[in-house]
Amino acid sequence: MLFENVLDVLAPAVLDVRHVGMRYESREVMRDIHFALTAGDFVSIVGPSGCGKTTLLRAMAGLTEPTSGSVRFKDREIREPQSEVAIVFQDYNRALLPWRTVRGNIALALEARRIARSEHPARIADLLRRVGLTRHADHYPAQLSGGLQQRVQIARALAQEPQVLLMDEPFGALDAITRQRLQDELLEIWSATSTTMVFITHDLEEAIYLGNRIIVLEANPGRVAADIRVDLARPRHQLTTREDSRFLAIRHQLFGLLSAE
Amino acid sequence: MIIATIVLAVSVAAGCAGLIALAARDGRAYAIAAPLLFGALLLWCWEVVCLGFGVPRVLLPAPSGIAQAFVANLPTLWADFVQTVIRAVVPGYLIGCGAGYLTAIALDRSAFLRRGFLPLAGLLGAMPIVGIAPIMVMWFGFDWPSKAAVAAVMTFFPMLINTVAGLSTTGALERDLMRSYGASYWQTLLKLRLPAALPYVFIALKLNFTLALIGAIVAEFFGTPIVGMGFRISTEAARLDLDVVWAEIALAALTGSACFAALALLERAVLFWHPSFQKFALSKP
Ligand SMILES: Nc1ncnc2c1ncn2[C@@H]1O[C@H](COP(=O)(O)OP(=O)(O)O)[C@@H](O)[C@H]1O
Ligand SMILES: [Mg+2]
Numbered sequence: 001m002l003f004e005n006v007l008d009v010l011a012p013a014v015l016d017v018r019h020v021g022m023r024y025e026s027r028e029v030m031r032d033i034h035f036a037l038t039a040g041d042f043v044s045i046v047g048p049s050g051c052g053k054t055t056l057l058r059a060m061a062g063l064t065e066p067t068s069g070s071v072r073f074k075d076r077e078i079r080e081p082q083s084e085v086a087i088v089f090q091d092y093n094r095a096l097l098p099w100r101t102v103r104g105n106i107a108l109a110l111e112a113r114r115i116a117r118s119e120h121p122a123r124i125a126d127l128l129r130r131v132g133l134t135r136h137a138d139h140y141p142a143q144l145s146g147g148l149q150q151r152v153q154i155a156r157a158l159a160q161e162p163q164v165l166l167m168d169e170p171f172g173a174l175d176a177i178t179r180q181r182l183q184d185e186l187l188e189i190w191s192a193t194s195t196t197m198v199f200i201t202h203d204l205e206e207a208i209y210l211g212n213r214i215i216v217l218e219a220n221p222g223r224v225a226a227d228i229r230v231d232l233a234r235p236r237h238q239l240t241t242r243e244d245s246r247f248l249a250i251r252h253q254l255f256g257l258l259s260a261e
Numbered sequence: 262m263i264i265a266t267i268v269l270a271v272s273v274a275a276g277c278a279g280l281i282a283l284a285a286r287d288g289r290a291y292a293i294a295a296p297l298l299f300g301a302l303l304l305w306c307w308e309v310v311c312l313g314f315g316v317p318r319v320l321l322p323a324p325s326g327i328a329q330a331f332v333a334n335l336p337t338l339w340a341d342f343v344q345t346v347i348r349a350v351v352p353g354y355l356i357g358c359g360a361g362y363l364t365a366i367a368l369d370r371s372a373f374l375r376r377g378f379l380p381l382a383g384l385l386g387a388m389p390i391v392g393i394a395p396i397m398v399m400w401f402g403f404d405w406p407s408k409a410a411v412a413a414v415m416t417f418f419p420m421l422i423n424t425v426a427g428l429s430t431t432g433a434l435e436r437d438l439m440r441s442y443g444a445s446y447w448q449t450l451l452k453l454r455l456p457a458a459l460p461y462v463f464i465a466l467k468l469n470f471t472l473a474l475i476g477a478i479v480a481e482f483f484g485t486p487i488v489g490m491g492f493r494i495s496t497e498a499a500r501l502d503l504d505v506v507w508a509e510i511a512l513a514a515l516t517g518s519a520c521f522a523a524l525a526l527l528e529r530a531v532l533f534w535h536p537s538f539q540k541f542a543l544s545k546p
Contacts, residue, residue, distance in 0.1 A: 081442070094434050094435060112442030
């Protein structure tokens with residue numbers, strides 16, 4: 001307890017997940033999930049599919065209320081989505097409005113924040129540059145590859161100027177090369193902002209490569225199996241980081257945890 | 262007779278060869294040319310059969326005969342067109358579609374109303390036009406308002422049902438997205454659900470024009486001033502002046518197809534983003 005308080009003073013928690021449990025009728029999906037996110041951290045959450053990762057993310061976003069426990073954002077309990085917490089969905093196909101251009105889809109977040117129309121062009125241009133989409137400003141989602149569509153979603157989430165960015169297996173449907181490129185771009189965006197990142201994935205290596213911290217979930221019901229610090233040097237590198245002995249050690253550890261079931 | 266058979270066989274063969282050649286090609290021009298050629302072939306065969314086999318004009322006049330009647334009766338046809346299409350079909354169609362659309366939005370807020378109203382709407386929608394038409398004539402008189410009312414009643418339910426279906430197409434993820442922005446019910450409706458429902462709305466818009474046209478023409482059988490397409494068809498048929506009847510039928514067919522084509526073009530322009538139109542509108546950069 002005392003230890004927790006000391007940590008609180010050093011690095012205040014932005015998002016506090018307190019003994020969260022979730023039931024759908026008689027089925028228990030999550031049990032007693034408890035952790036706190038420190039500001040500016042990059043946390044990966046891994047677990048087998050069906051262990052409740054999406055449910056946990058929706059609870060952290062304020063989209064569903066847990067049946068027990070609570071989620072607190074900056075010391076107030078959240079029951080509704082907060083404008084400071086942005087979400088990137090896995091299914092980019094459906095998360096983008098097909099009748100709006102890239103520019104229009106990003107504008108959606110600005111409209112939601114009621115930002116004056118006159119400010120839109122400059123802000124959108126800046127966001128497009130940050131995710132490398134300037135050339136595609138006037139294209140429609142259907143004209144873009146999966147990787148580009150996911151970049152649009154990231155830009156739209158950044159348009160919210162969020163303090164926490166929640167991502168639900170955002171690169172899960174992309175091919176390996178595109179995925180690696182987006183991983184590095186995401187890390188660049190992270191280091192250029194102070195956004196706290198929560199990155200859900202079922203890919204162990206992706207979790208280690210991106211995160212400072214990995215929360216491992218086990219299934220039936222979903223609960224925290226381990227909470228691991230990742231002390232790999234930054235900036236990370238697709239080849240050397242993945243060959244680092246500590247990377248491999250964590251990979252062994254995660255593999256052991258997740259195949260034990 | 263033999264000559265007619267030979268001409269028929271040759272032209273069918275040539276037409277089919279042409280169609281097959283067109284079907285093998287891709288592109289806009291060919292997509293338009295194929296149905297035109299097909300239509301021309303049908304008309305030509307019809308002409309050859311009528312003239313070559315001496316079909317009595319009362320049974321089936323040749324296309325050339327219908328065209329002659331069309332030109333000879335142009336002023337009458339125009340007056341009938343104005344009375345039936347401009348005065349009755351168009352306002353009835355607009356009112357029926359608009360009311361169906363707005364009712365669907367009103368019902369959307371309440372699952373209770375929807376459960377109560379939709380089965381009732383289905384029941385009313387299944388009412389036969391020959392039942393509705395005389396009632397509307399009694400309510401709204403002999404002139405065009407009763408015909409517009411029939412057109413409105415006939416188009417209301419298809420639009421209502423389609424819009425309700427369209428509004429329910431947006432899934433949990435899309436609604437999560439709008440909720441994460443703290444969007445209100447109306448913002449979600451305007452920015453997400455109504456645009457997503459448009460493909461369904463267009464299905465109703467296209468079907469409804471034909472329904473409104475049929476409704477207004479049939480309603481004229483039940484009482485009308487001495488002008489209108491339905492009136493003309495019923496009186497000229499009684500006088501066995503079938504060329505005029507066929508000219509009216511041709512006019513109705515032309516009006517229906519022209520409006521359908523116009524709506525299809527509008528649909529393609531509005532729904533350029535929809536997967537079924539992407540082949541035409543959007544290309545990969
Ligand atoms: N709305 C719901 N009603 C009932 N069961 C649900 C609901 N949402 C999720 N579940 C169940 O909860 C479990 C965890 O789902 P989910 O959070 O999507 O897992 P993951 O994202 O890790 O694959 C699954 O077994 C799923 O069937
Ligand atoms: Mg999931």
